[in-house]
Amino acid sequence: MNIELKNISKNFGQFAALKSVNLKVDGGELVALLGPSGSGKTTLLRIIAGLETADAGSVLYNGEDSSTKSLRERRVGFVFQHYALFRHMTVFENIAFGLRVRPRAQRPSNAEIEDRVMKLLKLVQLENLSHRYPSQLSGGQRQRVALSRALAVEPSVLLLDEPFGALDAHVRKDLRRWLRKLHDEVHLTSVFVTHDQEEALEVADRVVVMNEGVIEQAGTPEEVYHHPNSPFVFRFLGDVNLFHSRMEDGKARLGPNGHLKEGSEESCVFVRPHLIDVKTQSDGSEHFAARVRHINAAGPNVKLELMTANGEAVDVTLTQEQYRALGIAKNDQVFATAREMKVFVEDYSI
C-alpha cells in the first residue's frame, strides 16, 4: 500500500504545525520522519494514521482519499512512544485484542487467535512471557509487545511514533536493528518518527528531514547525508563546524589566510569535524591557526576542541593513529585545514 500526502496543513491555535506538506511513501518502503521537536513530524504521522485530522489537504491510501475515513477503518498499525499497552491485560491478551474486538462474523476462532499470537510472540522473541503483565516487562520488551499487537491485525501500514525514544541507548540500538530486519522480512509500508539522526540514517530506506512544519529534504540516507540541500539538513545530520566567510571569485575562503575582496558576498561554510586535518608545523597552505583547548581521547576517535585566534571554537575528530602521530597536548599551537567543506550562500542554495 502506498501513501500520498497532498498539501497537508495543520494549525494548533496560532501555531502552524504543518505548512502544506507533500509526501509520497511507496509500498513496502521504510521511511523515517526526522526533525527536531516541534518540527511537525509527530503531527504528520498522526494525520497519516487518522488520529488527527488535517485542516487542509488530503491523505491518499493507494490513490484513494482516506481523509474522511476513521482510524478504525484505515487499518493502520500504530506504535506509541510510551507503548500504550493495556496494563490490565497479559501480553497474550494485549496482542489478541485487535482480533477479539472484531465483529463476530470476521472474528477468528480461539484456536486461530492463539496460533497467531504465539507466532507473533515468536517473531518478537517473547514466547515465554505471554502470561506476564506489561508492568512486569522491561521497556524494550514492552515496545516489542506493542509492535506485535499492532501487527496482529495485519495492518496495511505500520506507523511508529518515536518507537525507541523512551529506551536506553543499548536497547535502542538492538531494537532498531531488529526493526530493520523485521521490515526486510514482512515488507510492510512503514513510517517512523524520530529525532535521532543516527537512527534514521541506519534504519530507513528514505529519510524525510522536517523543520518548522515543512519538509526540508527527502532522500536516501546517503543523499541527505552527502548532499544536503540546506544548512539545516547539514547541521541536523551530524556534528558540524560553522564558519562565516565571504565569497571570492565564486570560492569561499576560510580563516585569516583568505584574502578578502571588497563587496564579496556573505556565506556560511560548514565543515564536518572529521574532515579537518591538523598539523603542528605551518607550511603556509593551512586555513587557520588555533590552540588546543581540550582533548577527549576516550572512544574510537579522538575529539579535539580548538580555539582560533578570533575566538571561534572548532571541533575536530581525529583517528587514534593520527592523534598519536601528531603528539599534541593541551594548549599547543596547531594549524588546521579543511579537506572538504560545504558552502551555503545567503539564500541557502549551493
Place this chain on the structure above:
Amino acid sequence: MLLKRNTVLPGFRLAGGFTVFYLSLIVLIPLGAMFVRASSLTWGSFWEIVTAPRVLASYKLSLGTAFAAASINAVFGFLVAWVLVRYPFPGKKLVDALVDLPFALPTAVAGISLTTLYAPKGWIGQFLEPLGLKVAFTPLGIVVALVFIGLPFVVRTVQPVLEEIEKESEEAAESLGATRWQTFRLVIFPCLVPSLLAGFAMAFARGLGEYGSVVFISGNMPMKTEITPLLIMTKLEQFDYPGATALGISMLAASFLMLLVINLLQWWSGKRLGRG
C-alpha cells in the same frame, strides 16, 4: 531490630510511633471501651439483644438501604465523574464544587430538606403520590437520603483515576479496530474497577452509619423504617448502655466484614492491574 534499617527517609520511628499513638487514642481506645462495656453482658443476653426481631428488621433495613444507595451512587457517581473529567463545559468548576456539598452540609439539614421535598405534599412528593410512589417515611426515602450523603465518595475516588488514564491506550484500542463501546468496556472500565469499588465501599460504610439525615425522612416506624443507629440511640435514651453497646458491636462487626471483603476485591483487581 527489624525496623532498624538505614533508609533515605528519616524519622520513621518518630512518625510510626506517633501514628500508633494517634490511632489508639482516636480509634482503638473508644472501640475497646465499647467491648469492655458490652462484657458486662452474658453471652446469652448479648445474643438475645442483637437478635431481637425489631433489631433484625433494622439490620435488614440498614444493610439493604446502604447497599442500594451505594450501588446507585456507584453508577451515577461514576457518570458524574466521567462527565467532569471528559468534557469541558461552562460552569464545570461550579458543578465540581457542588459535588462536595453533601460532605459539608449538616446531615440534619439534608434530612429536613429532603423530607420537605418528598413528603406527600412536598414539591416532588405531590407528583409521585398519584403514581403510587411514597418516598418520605418509607425505606425508599432512606435510600434517597443515603444517595445524597454518599455521592461525593464515589465521584472523588473515581475522578483522579479517570484523569490518569492515558489517552494513548484509547487511541491504541481504536487503531486496533475496537468500537467506542468496546474501548470503554475492555480498556477504560477495567482500570476504574478498583477505584469504583473503593468509592462504593466508602459510600456503603457511610450509609450504614448515617443517622442525622435518615431519622427525619424515615419516619422511624418500628419493624418498618427503623435503622440500627436509631435503635442504638433509643436504647441510650432508655439508659440501656449495655444493650446499646451490644448493637454497636454487631454493627462494627458487619462494617468490618464488608470493608474486608471489599478490600480483598480491590486487592485482587489491583493485582491484575500490576500494582499489587
